[in-house]
Amino acid sequence: MIFSTLSKASLALLAASILLVLLAPQEAEAHSWASCIDWRFKSTKNPSWSDKNGECAGYARRFPLGKSFAGLDSDDPNRHYQQSHKNPSPENSLACSNGKQGEEPGADETMGKPVTSAYNGRDKRGRKTGQMTITKAGGQLCIRWPAKNHAVKDEKNRPVTIALSGVNPTKDPTQKEFLKNIVANLNYKNCTDKGSNTDIWPCGGCFKLPANLKTGYYVMQWRWLLNSNEFYTSCADINVKA
Structure with a gap:
C-alpha cells in the first residue's frame, strides 16, 4: 500500500494538514x-x-427567526435566490423566489394566501417567521442585508434597487412590472461594525416611500446585481396604513 512507504512523521504531518484545511474558516464567495425590511x-x-x-x-416573506x-x-433551503439568466433578458426572470426556479433557487417567497399568512407563523421546517412591515405613505423604511464578502474594496459596488407593486395585488408582479416602479437605489456597501470577518458585516440603506401611496398591501422587491448577469432578489409585503 502507498502508506507503507511513508514514515510515521510524514503520515502525522499529512493528517495535520488535512485537519487544518477542514477546520479553517471558509472565505468562499457568498x-x-x-x-429586515423595517430596521429601527x-x-x-x-x-x-x-x-x-x-x-x-x-421581515421578508417567511423569514425564519432565531438564526444569525x-x-x-447554508440554511435548507438557502435564503439567497439568484434569478435565471438563461432567458433572453433578465426582465423575464421570476421576480420572487418560488423555491424551485432560478440559477440558485432560494427559500419560498411567493405571496401568501391571504397575504398575511406569510408572516407571524411557521415555515416548512416549523420555525417561527417574522412579522410584516407596517408603515405609512411617505414614511421611511430602512432595509438590512449581510455583506457576504462583497463590500470589500476590490469588489465593484453595484446598487440595490427597491421596487413596489401597485396596491393590493392578487399575485406577485413580474420582473418587468417591478422595473417600471423602482422607488429607491441603495448603496450596497453601506456597512457598519466591520470586523475581520467580511462575510457577516451588517449593511443597509434607508429611503422614503412615495407620499401618494393608497392604504393597502404592496409587494416590495429588493434586487442586487452581483456580476454582469447575476441578480439576487428578496420579496416582502408591506402594509401601508393611513
Missing part, C-alpha cells in the same frame, strides 16, 4: 439577501446595522 436604529445619531444597536420591525441574520446561505 451571496446576499434582504433580511436605537440611535439615529450613530446608526448601526448590528443586532446590538437596532432591531427589526418587519448572515448565516442563512
